[in-house]
Amino acid sequence: MTGLLVQLNKSTNMRKVIYRQFGDESVLEVTEQAVPGIEKDQLLIRVKAVSINPLDWKVYGGEMKLMSGSTFPKSVGIDFSGIVEQTGSAVTRFTAGDAVIGVLDVFKGGALADFLVVKESDIAPKPANISFEKAAALPVxxxxxxxxxxxxxxxxxxxxxxxxxxxxxxxxxxxxxxxxxxxxxxxxxxxxxxxxxxxxxxxxxxxxxxxxxxxxxxxxxxxxxxxxxxxxxxxxxxxxxxxxxxxxxxxxxxxxxxxxxxxxxxxxxxxLIVKPTIEGLNTLTNLAEAGLQIVLDKTYSFTNVRDAYREARRGKLIGKSVIVLD
CATH class of the missing domain: 3.40.50.720 (NAD(P)-binding Rossmann-like Domain)
Known part of the structure; x- marks a missing residue:
């Protein structure tokens, strides 16, 4: 754990996509923020990939105000893959270095960041037989x-x-x-x-x-x-x-x-109102390990987040598009 803390202290900032008003992809902006701290029942995840979902643009476009609220700034990104960077003292199912998949509150998001904070109930082990990119496309x-x-x-x-x-x-x-x-x-x-x-x-x-x-x-x-x-x-x-x-x-x-x-x-x-559960995530990982086909249409870099959402919203995709963090 000490080595991980030293590594984090070298860079206390991270990138995170937010928006300060409802609108199209032009409202999305990459900001620099402090790497968040964790409580004893939380984990810090280094994000590897985040998938794009239609619900994302429905939320930042203002179509889901009743569910998402109208307080800004807001964050983007619901499901992700990544590596456990740090764990709180009460965490028992995961340790630093574990590869995981996870899903956040569907109306709040926040996965499009270099690091994010989750609880154990938000994540499951990443299937070993698929890439981080494909794993991110799985949860939602x-x-x-x-x-x-x-x-x-x-x-x-x-x-x-x-x-x-x-x-x-x-x-x-x-x-x-x-x-x-x-x-x-x-x-x-x-x-x-x-x-x-x-x-x-x-x-x-x-x-x-x-x-x-x-x-x-x-x-x-x-x-x-x-x-x-x-x-x-x-x-x-x-x-x-x-x-x-x-x-x-x-x-x-x-x-x-x-x-x-x-x-x-x-x-x-x-x-359909998506209700993520740990049982559902575990079912998905079992299906993926048993050969469930996961189809990626296109991958994007973090810096091309606006283009990624703009193209995804046009539709006509086969499978999912994913944003890869480097």
């Missing part, structure tokens, strides 16, 4: 996929599942996990994602540029909209009488509508 979208498939849609063997936006960050994992649960998966993708979705195990792959899914003469037990291009009302024609529709847009209006609808209709509307 992986946890989202598990929550959608196992809890919201409650997918089981032989069910018919439609995944719209199947090559995005969540979709990569949702296809694979739904197949592990024994479902028959129909993946809706762009032309460049057709081969990828088939590789992940989708039984049927639909290129939305060539076929309108709303005209499909099929009915599904679960319709999962990850691209936010299909409304619940539009999806009803694709749903069996007792089917579930899952959306990833947790607006207050949608939450109210889902509550009312689910009281009176057999066709249920479920809204």
């Amino acid at each position: 979208t992986g946890l989202s996929a598990i929550q959608i498939i196992d809890q919201l849609a409650a997918v089981s063997a032989n069910q018919e599942v439609l995944i719209n936006g199947a090559t995005g960050g969540i979709g990569v994992f949702a296809v694979q996990i739904a197949k592990k649960r024994g479902a028959r998966v129909t993946a809706v993708v762009s032309t460049k994602g057709v081969a990828e979705a088939a590789k992940w195990g989708a039984d049927t792959v639909i290129d939305y540029t060539k076929q309108d899914i709303k005209l499909l003469n099929r009915r599904f037990d679960a319709v999962i909209d990850l691209s936010t291009t299909l409304s619940f009302n539009q999806a009803k024609i694709l749903m069996k009488p007792k089917a579930v529709f899952v959306t990833t847009l947790p607006s207050p209006l949608t939450l109210i509508y889902s509550f009312v609808n689910n009281l009176i209709s057999g066709q249920k509307l479920k809204v």
Whole structure:
């Protein structure tokens, strides 16, 4: 521990991305701040990579004010990979030098920094068989996929599942996990994602540029909209009488509508609100160690953070984009 403290004392400052008002990527700025100290139940993590999530720009764009609040400055970055730099006296599961993955409060962020402070419940061991870049892409979208498939849609063997936006960050994992649960998966993708979705195990792959899914003469037990291009009302024609529709847009209006609808209709509307748990993180690491495919579209340097978010927000990615700290 002494050696680590000496190393930290050589440089007491770090880089951290913050924003002081809501807006587009131009509000993001790289600042220099003091390396934070830790309490006895906390760990200091040297961050290696941070993934980009759609929730990031929804928060810094001001779409989630009710959840994030309007007090500035605010921080960016939810899930990360890194190395334990220092541990508090009450920490028992990790020691300095351990490689980890983790996830922060989804509405507060703060992972885009050279160092960050976490509790043991925020992190899990990094799978040894994947890189730090791939590990950073795992927590938020992986946890989202598990929550959608196992809890919201409650997918089981032989069910018919439609995944719209199947090559995005969540979709990569949702296809694979739904197949592990024994479902028959129909993946809706762009032309460049057709081969990828088939590789992940989708039984049927639909290129939305060539076929309108709303005209499909099929009915599904679960319709999962990850691209936010299909409304619940539009999806009803694709749903069996007792089917579930899952959306990833947790607006207050949608939450109210889902509550009312689910009281009176057999066709249920479920809204994803990511709830990270240590059990979920451990499930993800086990899946990764067992061969879960993690797809990176592009990696960026810390100094190109604005470009990274700007390009990610334009969409059309296969998998995730990641910012690498050097």
